[in-house]
Amino acid sequence: MKKSTILRFLEWFCPPELYEGIEGDLLEEFERDHSRLGLKKANRRLAWQVLKFFRPEIILRNRFTIQLINTIMIGNYFKVAARNIQKRKLYSFINAFGLSIGICFCMLIFLFIQDERSFDSFHVNKQDIYRIEEKSFDTWEHDSSDPYRKSAWIQTALQPALKEELAEVLYATRYNSDHTGIFRYEDKVFTEKITYVDPDFFRMFSFPLTGVNPERVFQNITEIILTPAIARKYFGDEDPIGKTLRVDNEGEKSFTVAGIIEPAPANSSLHFETLIPQENRPGYERNLKQWGNFNTPTFVQLAPNTNRATFKTNLDTLLDKYMGDRLERWRKEAVVPIPADVKMLEYEFTGLPEWHLKKEIGWEKVSDPQYSLILGGIAALILLIACINYISLSLTTSASRRTEVGIRKVVGAQRNQLVYQFGLESLILAFISMVIGMGLMVLFLPAFNEFTGKGIQLTMMSMLQVTGASVMVTLLVGFLAGSYPSLFLSKFKPALVLKGGFTSKLQAGFTKPLVVLQFALSAFLIISSVIMYKQMRFVTTKDLGYSKDQILVIPTQTGWNEEADKTVARFRTRLQQEPTVVSIGGTTSSFAQGYSRYGYKIKGEQKSAYVYGVDPEYLPTLGVQFVSGRNFDATIASDSSAVIVNEALVADMKWTDPLNEYLNYQEDTVGLGAKVIGVVKDYHFLSLEQNIEPMMLSMNKNDVGYLTTMLVKIKPGDIPATVEKLQIAWKDIAPDRPFDYTFLDQNVAKQYESYQRWMSIMGLSTGFAIIISCLGLFGLAGINAINRTKEIGIRKVMGAELQNIFVLLNKQYVYLALIAFVLAAPASWYIMNKWLDDFKFKISMSWELFAISMLVGLFIALITVSYHAIKAALINPAETLKYE
Amino acid sequence: MPKEYLGEFEELVLTMVGILGEDAYGNAIVSEIKDRVGREVNLSAVHITLYRLEDKGLVKSHMGGATKLRGGRRKRIFTITNAGLAMLRVMKDARVDLWKLIPQLKIVGI
Secondary structure, three states: OOOOHHHHHHHHHOOHHHHHHHHHHHHHHHHHHHHHHOHHHHHHHHHHHHHHHOOHHHHOOOOOHHHHHHHHHHHHHHHHHHHHHHHOHHHHHHHHHHHHHHHHHHHHHHHHHHHHHOOOOOOOOOOOEEEEEEEEEOOOOOOOOOOEEEEOOEOOOHHHHHHHHOOOEEEEEEEEEEEEEEEEEOOEEEEEEEEEEOOHHHHHOOOOEEOOOOOOOOOOOOEEEEOHHHHHHHHOOOOOOOOEEEEEOOOEEEEEEEEEEOOOOOOOOOOOOEEEEHHHOOOHHHHHOOOOOOOEOEEEEEOOOOOHHHHHHHHHHHHHHHHHHHHHHHHHHOOOOOOOOOOOEEEEEEEHHHOOOOOOOOOOOOOOHHHHHHHHHHHHHHHHHHHHHHHHHHHHOOHHHHHHHHHHHHHOOOHHHHHHHHHHHHHHHHHHHHHHHHHHHHHHHHHHHHHHOOOOOOOHHHHHHHHHHHHHHHHHHHHHHHHHHHHHHOOOOHHHHHHOOOOOOOOOOOHHHHHHHHHHHHHHHHHHHHHHHHHHHHHHHOOOOOOOOOEEEEEOOOOOOHHHHHHHHHHHHHOOOOOOEEEEEEEOOOOOOOOEEEEEEEOOEEEEEEEEEEOOOHHHHHOOOEEEEOOOOOOOHHHHHOEEEEHHHHHHHOOOOHHHOEEOOOOOOOOOOEEEEEEEOOOOOOOOOOOOOOEEEEOOHHHHOOOOEEEEEEOOOOHHHHHHHHHHHHHHHOOOOOOOOEEHHHHHHHOOHHHHHHHHHHHHHHHHHHHHHHHHHHHHHHHHHHHOHHHHHHHHHOOOOHHHHHHHHHHHHHHHHHHHHHHHHHHHHHHHHHHHOOOOOOOOOOHHHHHHHHHHHHHHHHHHHHHHHHHHHHOOHHHHHOOO | OOOOOOOHHHHHHHHHHHHHHHHOOHHHHHHHHHHHHOOOOOHHHHHHHHHHHHHOOOEEEEEOOOOOOHHHOOOEEEEEOHHHHHHHHHHHHHHHHHHHHOOOOOOOOO
16 A cells, blocks of 8 residues: 555554554554545545644654653752852953953844944834935045045035925935034023934924924924933923024024924934024035035935835936036036046935945944944854863863763763763853853943943843844854863773773873964954054154144134134234133134135145134244245235145145245236245144145135134143133133133044044954953963872972973973964964054054063963962972872 | 652553553554543543553563555564553542542432
8 A cells, every 4th residue: 555645654654663653553543534434535534643643742752762861860860060160260350351251242242243234224114215416426535446436425405306296205304413603592602512403303203392293393494403411402391382482594584483303213324403494504505506516415205115226226317407408517627538428427325224324324323233243253253262271171170070971971970971061061051150240241331332332221222132143142152162072071981081090191182273363363362452552642642843832722603704803813813911821723624523625726736725714823823934935924915815825835836945836826827926925844734644635724714714623722721711711701701602622632633532432342352352251271281280289299309390291381382472463463464464554654564563462371371380380380299299 | 649740641551451461552542541430531641641650660562463454564562561451450548538428428319
């Protein structure tokens, strides 16, 4: 009889000894059914009956006899594991310490990655919201490897056009968050950040809004929306709705508080404090007519299920309609030849969830997905080092477990039972470490947030996720660290072990490569952090060509007008008698607070220069040195149209006698342009990531603008007192404007904040890696010394000196460390080269750096192992040898 | 009272094994239960119960001779052990003892 599929299925899951009886019963029933109910029904009933047999009592019967014994033994395993942990406190501590730090790191990184991925995910419409971006052929700074410039800044006029002409655009809003204004309410005057948006902003994004219907908000362009913190600042406990605030951003206007909006969470790409309708943005009317000016980011919400390709085509058509002629003209006028198949300008768009990690488009808080990778790599390194500790320590201490294994085997333990046992032991240790690691994570989280610039908070939800993730990591670690030792330990042959013929010498075969690997990983981290540290020191202590200490940066808070210049003059006069104020210089912008750059054509060549509007006090305040020529002089009328340039500009123009040259940056067709009256030594007005570019200074108000920032040089000493005096003086001359100040050296240092942050992270993890691997080494050296106690005793009896024994015991570690460094040096050289590439001004990676790192590493390793070596060498040989 | 406890279904199956003697195998027990108690029981449930009883040492099993029926498969014949019989007896006695304790056992209202 041919066997039906269903019976084969039965045979597959049913234990063989039961199979015949069951199948017989089923077939008997089948035959009865067949004669009574017909074949079809009988077949169906048979299948149903077989399925009913598919249950654990049948499937698992007799299959887990070993499992049965194991559950009996598990209590014993726990007991033995606990005793072992207790008996060898030092090794248990080393293992648990390393593993818990590793697990703690892993969890922090997990939280980091979660946070990175959760950016902007709280918006209900996130799937339909896009940011419009421009992609244009870069003719200014032509770079053939990356000829396009991408930016989220587009024309003001695009948003109305999108809403009007494209059916798929449900909502669209412009978003300018880079403005500040002076807010006044009764006697309260402060500077606040302003974000200009369109009414659709509130329909698109899910920031909770109270006090106003999102459909009706901003119907009146004199409405303002505040966050609760700002409302409290001005109105205290009063109801802010309906109150009037005076806001001054290039002209004062009155706004009525229409509603309160919840502040954006830390994982949001958009941040705002006050929201004002776009129509109030300075220059709005002018920009609305200008298709050539790119001055606002724009977001759209498309109808659900809009085809993205169609939208792209529609955008192209729209661009052609408004800018086609202009783009053609630009193409003809371009200095760099533009290939015909290249579009001068096109629109692209990015979905809201991808904004945060799209690093090629500049945005506040944009992040490089590489960070997650680097952090994850560091965590993995530390975990690996900790695992190696566990493996090498269990292998080298295996001698003491040998008898146990032998006895267990004699009593009847199977090999896989022993594997289970040792595996379980490592899992127990891993789980203990996990609990400690979770505690450490909670402890470290605030510091971690500070390091990474994040605002991660532990909620029930994230705690659950973290626990889940850490259980996974723990299982992995327990398995990874436990697998080799358990296979190794369970291999012993009982007869050999119990006979006692085994020597108790160190089984170093496999542990040596592990130690080398561990050393190499630590060495890699040491070298990297030494190089990072050197570079950061170089950056912070490098002579920038000007003095940045004791200089306060104070904005004049007047907007872009003549009042700014007057404020500087008045402030200077007011503080003339003040002995602690050295000098006050005015400028259009301080360092690290933006810049302006002029592009111009001279003799058909495209040139560009950074431009600072200054007054005669500016250069002396900064202590900049002249190469030739002189400073501006307020008494010489012609100086107002003259320029001072830096050496880079002279080199760029290939001038040999700069003081007799004119810089025609206005592209004046009649005159010669601005006369060069002085050349200053190159100084770093940009961050050290960039070269010193051509730069010029001018007093020409029409071309370069007004002095919106003051640099106040003060005497060292009681700085708070001086600042107090400045504040009083400010209240005298500008009682209606807030007094804000920053320190120039801090502003400059802020440019390197992210590098500093990475250096701290690197330093911290290097520290932990070193501690963990040193602990492991310490343990290993201890075992090694104990294993050789007798040998040392005999050597001492034969006349060996302390130093001979010291060398004998430590020689091997020096070799291991050297091998490790040889492995680690090229890897860290490669990685650090990439890191240093971000800087135009950098240290050279000399061999000394590597030598220093190596010596440091070797020194630490030697100190670690020496304790045991000296201890072993000092024991009286009579003690160790008396039992022989 | 023995330490082991028997469930109602286990007791039923064990009793049937006792009743059927040399003829006790899966299908026979199923139909015997249907005939005597009028209860439809599942073959797989009976099998599992038999194996469990065997684990407890209340029945033992051996393969019977082959027949032409059942596709030539042999039957697994279960027989009750002394322990099984003792178990049944203890349970019956305990039940009878309890039964006696119920007062005024009359059917009223006829």
